[in-house]
Amino acid sequence: MATHRNPLIIGAGPAGLTAALELVHRGVVPRIYEATEHVGGLARTPTAGQWRADPGGHRFFTQHEEIMDLWKELLPHDEWLAVPRRSAMLVDGHLVPYPLLGRELVTRLGFRSGMRGASGLMWSRFRRGMRAVEKEQTFREWGIEEFGKHWYRIFFDGYVRKTWLADPDSLSSDWANQRIKPIDWRRAGKRGDADDDVFRYPRLGPGQLWDAAAAALTDAGVTPSLNSPVVGLHHDGRQWNIELQNGDIAAGDAVFSSMPLQLLMHMLKPAPPKHIRAIAGTLRHRSLITVAVALSEHRDIPYNWVYTPGADCRVGRVQNYLRWSPALAPEGFTGTYLGLEYFTLPHDDLWLADDETLRAIVERDLQVLGVGDSSVQQLMTIRSQYAYPIYEAGRERNVVRIRDYLRENHPGLHPIGRNGMHRYDNQDHAMLSALRSVGRYFGEKVDPWLVNTGLGYHETGLLRS
Structure with missing residues (x-):
């Protein structure tokens, strides 16, 4: 000793x-x-009773x-679960699987949008090849270079503004290579088992x-x-x-x-x-408010996470808790259990909002997400003041x-x-x-x-x- x-x-x-x-x-x-x-x-x-919530989706x-x-x-x-990860981005009413797959960018958003995105990506890659000197990039510069202007705009610009609470030109791209996967252009049959994203998760969160x-x-x-x-x-x-x-x-x-x-x-x-x-x-830090909402009606949502880059709702990301672990809800629950994640700054208007104001925001976002017509059985709010360092x-x-x-x-x-x-x-x-x-x-x-x-x-x- x-x-x-x-x-x-x-x-x-x-x-x-x-x-x-x-x-x-x-x-x-x-x-x-x-x-x-x-x-x-x-x-x-x-x-809250038999309800459990994961504030960050771990x-x-x-x-x-x-x-x-x-x-x-x-x-x-026996207290660990093996959970396959499936994520999507909600864009113009379409759920586009994430990480982005080349084929899905055309079939989910339409041929015209796909061709516009592909041409923008080719132009960005051409410009990258012509760049003589490597330099520190802002997130916007990195995103356009990596995805092309069209796909950057519809998938990442609004999401980054909403979740990082800053202009993409003021953010460093240091974290982006670690957190954001490039577009996968391989056919589904060519990806193989090594690409299956399966992670461990404690049964009770x-x-x-x-x-x-x-x-x-x-x-x-x-x-x-x-x-x-x-x-x-x-x-x-x-x-x-x-x-x-x-x-x-x-x-x-x-x-x-x-x-x-x-x-x-x-x-x-x-x-x-x-x-x-x-x-x-x-x-500086971003704060996080997670609102765990149990809805009486069952909705078949085949994703752990749904990212919401659009400006039509305030929520930044939605967790589907029952895909993490059924034990997060009481035994026998047959409805839908979601975690709505709101990114904010310490002491701003959303952080200081009372429960009634926050519930109104949540209910409006549920309507936009298409699940607002189901009655709320349970609502739990979790606040994390210093959740994410801002880059x-x-x-x-x-x-x-x-x-x-x-x-x-x-x-x-x-x-x-x-x-x-x-x-x-x-x-x-x-x-x-x-x-x-x-x-x-x-x-x-x-x-x-x-x-x-x-x-x-x-x-x-x-x-x-």
């Missing part, structure tokens, strides 16, 4: 809990402080054996895994302290002291922080230089400057996870950043900031079983 070590962890989401599990594995007992009343962060499973896949082994260790085999992680930690003598927001962080030259909202102080030799990076920098004492605080102030131009450069400042001045402070590192990571990458940070704490020559930095599409070579 490494009794001389006394680390503190801020946040009990996937990164914070993974850091705690790894520390316990290495013989160290950390203390965890979580601002909310639950563990799991965005990957929790809120409940798929469990990874390229890393150590992550897969941890998932298997936390949940037994993503929070089942993180509840199991918290239970394992409690058994090891580490119980996360919930409803414990951190309001201050101070290094006195010898140790770290974190101040909780209730006035308590916790002291330790290191801090692993998954709280939003910009909040961390503004809480840090001694205060960072003015220019570092200004850089931190540019880092504005200059984000990577600004985060690097903060990282370098912390490494030089506070080597015992370890940002981890999606919010802690201000990166659009999946669960497995958030977990891996925590594992690497713990390794660094023990003197290993590893760099958590190198996790998930490749520009190639990262859902290849996956471990799913």
Whole structure:
């Protein structure tokens, strides 16, 4: 037992809990402080009676054996489901399968639209071939180059405006190669089994895994302290002291922080230089409001997700919960159970809307989606204030400057996870950043900031079983 070590962890989401599990594995007992009343962060499973909801639609896949082994260790085999992913984009009343397939772009949207899209794509590829110098691209530039102006406009421009809440010209394209697949022009028979998108999913939703992680930690003598927001962080030259909202102080030799990076920098004492605080102030998040709606009538929706790029409805994406797991609804439920995802900014009008206003928006969107004539049996609202880091131009450069400042001045402070590192990571990458940070704490020559930095599409070579 490494009794001389006394680390503190801020946040009990996937990164914070993974850091705690790894520390316990290495013989160290950390203390965890979580601002909310639950563990799991965005990957929790809120409940209302027998109804369960997934706020973000979490798929469990990874390229890393150590992550897969941890998932298997936390949940037994019979608590995992194998779920085939099927997604679609709702465009002009047509459901077009996503990732985009060349043949579907013609058959679903019509010959004229297909020819316009194909000619636009050819022109964009010609221009890319003529480009002499590689340069940093905005999302709009990347999207037009990758899909052509017509297909970019109808599939991605409106969706990005709605979900990222920013002009595509002001967004970096850093995340696009990892998140958006190119058009597949192969015939269906030529794609093969390797292209089947099947992922793992806990039977009772993503929070089942993180509840199991918290239970394992409690058994090891580490119980996360919930409803414990951190309001201050101070290094006195010898140790770290974190101040909780209730006035308590916790002291330790290191801090692993998954709280939003910009909040961390503004809480840090001694205060960072003015220019570092200004850089931190540019880092922004999107918030997420998920409304889980159970409808009495059964609708055959053969998709896990439906993306809604059009301006005729406010919802950005719709989850079909029963395709994730039937256990998200009460046993015997025969209707339709959807999760409507609304992307917003902290403190804007939608975030501040009362339940009556939000319900009116949901009911209107259900009408637009063609399912509004079924009676609502259940409605549950889940709010996640810091859900997704925004990839504005200059984000990577600004985060690097903060990282370098912390490494030089506070080597015992370890940002981890999606919010802690201000990166659009999946669960497995958030977990891996925590594992690497713990390794660094023990003197290993590893760099958590190198996790998930490749520009190639990262859902290849996956471990799913």
